[in-house]
Amino acid sequence: MPSLNSRLGFYYSPDDQHYTQLDLDTWLPVLGSLGARWLTLQASPDRAIPETFIRGLLDAQIEPIIHIPCTVGSVSATDLTPLLNSYARWGVHYVVVLDRPNIRCNWETSDWGKTGLIERFVDYILPILEAQQSTGLQPVLPPLEPGGDYWDTAFLEAVLESLLRRGKQDLLQELTLAIYVWTYGKPIDWGVGGFNRWSEARPYHTPHGCQDQLGFHIYEWYSEIAERIVQTSLPMLIIAGGELPSLEAVSLGSDPHTEQNLSIARSLSNDEVPDFVLNFAFYHLTSTPDLSDHHSAWYPSVDQPLPVVAAFNQLSNLVIKKPIVSDEKPIQHYLLLPPRSTTDYSHNWSAIGPFVLAVQPVVGFSPQEARLAKRVTLFGDEQVIPQNVEEELRDAGCNVKRFTGVASQKYFASKSPTMSTAQPDTYFSNPGENND
Numbered sequence: 001m002p003s004l005n006s007r008l009g010f011y012y013s014p015d016d017q018h019y020t021q022l023d024l025d026t027w028l029p030v031l032g033s034l035g036a037r038w039l040t041l042q043a044s045p046d047r048a049i050p051e052t053f054i055r056g057l058l059d060a061q062i063e064p065i066i067h068i069p070c071t072v073g074s075v076s077a078t079d080l081t082p083l084l085n086s087y088a089r090w091g092v093h094y095v096v097v098l099d100r101p102n103i104r105c106n107w108e109t110s111d112w113g114k115t116g117l118i119e120r121f122v123d124y125i126l127p128i129l130e131a132q133q134s135t136g137l138q139p140v141l142p143p144l145e146p147g148g149d150y151w152d153t154a155f156l157e158a159v160l161e162s163l164l165r166r167g168k169q170d171l172l173q174e175l176t177l178a179i180y181v182w183t184y185g186k187p188i189d190w191g192v193g194g195f196n197r198w199s200e201a202r203p204y205h206t207p208h209g210c211q212d213q214l215g216f217h218i219y220e221w222y223s224e225i226a227e228r229i230v231q232t233s234l235p236m237l238i239i240a241g242g243e244l245p246s247l248e249a250v251s252l253g254s255d256p257h258t259e260q261n262l263s264i265a266r267s268l269s270n271d272e273v274p275d276f277v278l279n280f281a282f283y284h285l286t287s288t289p290d291l292s293d294h295h296s297a298w299y300p301s302v303d304q305p306l307p308v309v310a311a312f313n314q315l316s317n318l319v320i321k322k323p324i325v326s327d328e329k330p331i332q333h334y335l336l337l338p339p340r341s342t343t344d345y346s347h348n349w350s351a352i353g354p355f356v357l358a359v360q361p362v363v364g365f366s367p368q369e370a371r372l373a374k375r376v377t378l379f380g381d382e383q384v385i386p387q388n389v390e391e392e393l394r395d396a397g398c399n400v401k402r403f404t405g406v407a408s409q410k411y412f413a414s415k416s417p418t419m420s421t422a423q424p425d426t427y428f429s430n431p432g433e434n435n436d
Helices: 021-034 051-059 077-090 117-134 152-165 169-174 218-230 256-269 307-315 345-359 387-395 405-418
Strands: 008-011 038-042 063-068 094-097 176-182 236-242 280-283 331-336 362-364 373-379 399-403
Touching: 008 021, 021 051, 021 307, 038 280, 051 063, 051 077, 063 236, 077 094, 077 117, 094 117, 094 176, 094 236, 117 152, 117 169, 152 169, 152 218, 176 218, 218 236, 236 256, 256 280, 256 307, 307 331, 307 362, 331 345, 345 373, 373 387, 387 399
Parallel strands: 008 038, 008 280, 038 063, 063 094, 176 236, 236 280, 331 362, 331 373, 373 399
Antiparallel strands: none
C-alpha cells in the first residue's frame, strides 16, 4: 500500500514563497514517506504558483489545493479568471479564494458594520464561484473560523439559504466546502453526533455538559446544515487542521501533538470519517523561523522533525484493518541518544553505527518520541540519560535496554563477525540482561 490513506495530506507552509525546484526536490520525498496524497498551497492573487511545482506534485500523485487567503472585496472574479484558467489547465481541481469571512479582520472595517452582511458576502463570492465553474474548477466556499465573530454554523446556514433563494440550485449541487478542523486540545470524539445529539448548543453558548462544533467532528455539524438546506451532504476539503504543538516545554509525559494527530490518521484509515470528507491537511509541514506559526511546523527544518513525524513514517507503511488499541505502539524499535551537547558522537559512532546498521531502529534524541516504540535502547549511562527517563519509558510500556559507551563498544566488537546477517532480535533480549 503506497500511502496511509488517500485522504491524508498537509498544509505546506503559511506563506507563498517556497515554490522552487529545490523546494520540490526537498519535500517530495518527505511527503512520500508520510503517505501524503494532498497538499494545501498558500498562493497570492497576483501571481500563480509555478507550473513546474504544481506538475511535480501531480506527477507524484499528490492533489494540490490552492488557497488564496485574501480579504473580502480585495480582488474580483474578473481579476482572478486568468489565474483560475492557468491552474485548471495544469490539472488543479480546487482553488479556494478568501479566508474566514466570518471574522471582522477579513473585511474592511466600514463594511463589517453595515447591515446585510451575508447578502453582501454572497454578492461578492457568487461571481467567484461561477468563475471557478466556468474555468473547469470545482466551486469552493472559503473556510470559516470555527466559532468566529459571526458564528460559523449560522454564517454557513445563511449563505446556503441565500444561494438557494437566488435560484442557484445547480451551483449548490456542485459546491464544495473548504473547512478548518482543529481539536482545540479536546478529545477526538468531541462534538460527535452534531446538532442531532447536542441540540442545546447555541451560537456563543454551550451549556455545561453539552458539546459543540469546536472540535474534530465539525464536519458533522456542517453536513447537517447542508442536508437541511440542499437536501444532500456537500463534499468538504479540510484545508488545514489537527492538534497543534504546545508552545510550552513538554515533559516526558504524553505528547498530545503526536497522539491526537495519530488518532485522526487512524480515524481516516479505519473509515470512521464519512466519504464526503475528501481529505485532511495537517497543519503544517514546514516554515521559516521568522513566521509566527513556525512552532507548529512538523519540520522546523528538514533534518529536525517533531516527534510526530517518526510515528507517521511508521504508520504510513501499515495497512490498518481495525482500530489500533491503546497499548499498541507505531514504532518497533527506538535508539535514544543523549542530548547532542553531552556526548562526543564522533568518538562513539564506532559503537552506534554497527547497531543501527544491524537493527535499523528509529534514531533520535526525544524521550517523548521514544514512548511510541515497543523497544527502546538507551545509548549512554545514567549521567547522560537519567534513570528516571528509563523508568518512565518502562511505565509507558516500552521494553528498555541500556548500552553504555564502553559496554556497547565491547559488545559490538565481540559480535561484529555476525552483525550483517543476524536478526534484529539477537541484539535485544531481556531488559535486565548484562550488556557485555
